[in-house]
Amino acid sequence: IKPQVLPVVLDELRGLIHPRQLVFSIVAGARTETIAQGIQHRAIVRVMPNTPAQIGEGMSVWTATPEVTEEQRAQARAILQALGHEIYVGDEDALDMATAVSGTGPTYVFLMMEALVEAAVHLGFSRRVARELVIQTVLGSALFARESGRHLAELRNMVTSPGGTSAEAIYQLEKGGLRTIISKAVWAAYQKSRLLGDMSSKRGIRSISPLESPGIPTEGVEEHKA
Template sequence: MKVAIVGGGVMGEAILGAALDRAVFSAPEVTVIEKLEARRDQLYARYGVQVSSTFEAMSDSSLVIISVKPQEMRSVAGTLREDAVLLSIMAGVTITSLKAEFGHDRIVRAMPNTPAAVKAGMSAWTATEAVSADQREFTRTLLSAIGRELYVDDEKKIDMVTAVSGSGPAYVFLFIEAMVEGAVTVGLPRAAAEELVLQTLYGSALYAQESGRSAADLRAAVTSPAGTTAAGLLELEKGAFRAAVIECVKAAHERAVELGNA
């Protein structure tokens, strides 16, 4: 099969690297369309794929991945084969908009996140009726190469996903920053603080995934009455931490909907 990846940024490269590593497709089958010459040179040297600054490769590819910023969609000027799948990872860009822009019906709309760069991403996706069963299965395989995948049958849920797992890594990184600063404030060297915080978050997430218990149960199990954890959690509650996170997700969702209506 032939694959065109439009946009060689972080997410485009994450999908490319994982798909090649896990033999979803091979380097000779891929053309990355990227406007920056230096970036094209990097991707060619790193992966051995074809690179281009023009859109001709879209016209004979069976899979076209659109991995540019939403506001750059109208700069993509290529045409697609009738039987090709158009896979968009642009935040907020609806299937209706994609159909209108590209005059195409076989569309997958997906929302991966940046941990895809280390094959630990979370991707939610949906597809139009024109996407065949085999093409859907291939989409699952491709998105599984960069982490976990979740199919949703209602496109509106993609905007909800965008606010949670799509934007979520930034929320987690902010929490990491704050925990590290707190550790430094109480006297730990920064390098030690970073190692402690990163491993704690990684281990906690893995434990939550594998234990089968709710986050509330796991939190309660760590929290002894009048202990150190209780004292720390009390300060988070005083600062309305829980409410702030909820409002954070709501605001991101509202913005994703706004982008789709723009």
């Protein structure tokens, strides 16, 4: 839902939600306060999922307003675990950060994979073989990183022999400023998420009577996986 459309959607939902119902919001940048004021309902869970949730391998970062009961939180966690992994955060600002990292993250990975496929085709592989090579390499690397529990730099060094092909490739990537480019991209996505939130807040609250602020949960970060 685009920020300019959100107020209309909230207006349509106002008065239709049962007091004991739990509302999930996956609108990028939209604060729980904006949703609460728009629909005149306080029990809200805000989630930032990502596309791998479609195959049960997603990463969902979520938070909840104080009005969400422990029973409802358990229900929310169960739903999100069905989509993959989930992390609860007490500070809603972390949702904007999650948007830039895990929410938008598949885009970065797919772009890198696309570039690797094109490079493999340029070397002489068929597109079918190139795609299989890249997908399995990325999948295997991700699983290895998760299962080994080792620092990512350590894993990288395991395949980077002095004077070898990996060392040469890494040199070119570092020389091209890959780390800086990724950092800038993530920061830009974070800023965009905050901007969308500000737009939603300004448009969503307009002509709607304010309610008492639900505040921010003070619990720490809780990570769970399916």
